[in-house]
């Protein structure tokens with residue numbers, strides 16, 4: 545993909561909800577990717593400073609090139625976002641804006657050659673940071689059918705998980721499954737014939753499930769949200785864009801368990817409202833009662849945005 549051709553998802557809505565309380569605040573773009581959102585915020589708020597986090601060194605190298613014009617307003621951290629916020633809790637300066645845009649980018653499907661795409665003769669790796677963790681090929685070639693089924697069910701909500709897991713275990717007897725295309729093809733053959741050639745490739749859910757398992761995506765989201773919310777400056781705003789229900793559910797509950805119910809007394813200010821049930825956790829005002837979804841024109845222009853959901857909350861104190 546052309547470096548300049550990247551389209552950030554739900555940019556309009558993100559800018560509408562994530563409005564800084566002061567002109568010179570610090571923003572953390574926790575999933576900076578190719579810096580589409582970062583650039584939009586840096587352009588709109590000339591006093592804003594930004595830290596861009598990404599676990600993927602290749603992606604971050606592209607972001608760094610794109611952000612050269614913003615000079616010292618931008619700094620970078622190459623690590624997983626849960627690790628970033630765990631360390632950041634000890635820091636004095638607190639971000640006034642935090643944005644998460646979960647998952648992987650088009651770069652991963654089109655350029656990374658790490659097995660994210662089902663089309664390629666590429667090694668089955670799927671790690672964002674190939675220096676840590678286990679590649680997908682290890683899971684596919686070493687786990688037994690029960691554990692594989694659990695991954696496909698839990699992270700892919702795959703209805704044919706057991707059939708696919710059994711087919712993987714059978715197929716690898718002929719030699720390790722080491723390419724994305726071979727895995728995708730064997731999954732196609734394992735599912736019932738009526739779903740083999742539909743609009744969506746029948747291996748899509750399995751690939752998503754493996755990617756989530758390899759990168760511990762859901763565990764990292766859960767831990768990162770805990771710490772990120774505690775890091776926020778008073779009145780700071782956190783936004784999270786999810787792409788499937790597993791991610792969205794985590795965001796929804798992280799916000800809900802800290803939610804401050806608005807006072808019934810219309811003369812009392814929100815910030816004075818009681819915090820009924822959040823057990824010492826940072827109180828949040830949830831700004832999106834329901835998740836915000838992309839507008840029709842965005843979905844038409846960028847079909848990959850169709851499942852996006854944005855939730856936003858503002859820290860109380």
Ligand SMILES: C[S@@+](CC[C@H](N)C(=O)[O-])C[C@H]1O[C@@H](n2cnc3c(N)ncnc32)[C@H](O)[C@@H]1O
Pocket residue numbers: 550551552553574575576577578579580581582597598599600603623624625626645646647648649672761764765
């Ligand atoms: C959907 S893309 C973000 C796109 C970005 N908002 C833009 O406008 O270019 C998600 C990015 O987050 C990174 N990422 C995903 N999970 C991560 C994690 N747990 N820690 C750090 N980076 C992560 C991926 O490498 C990818 O570059």
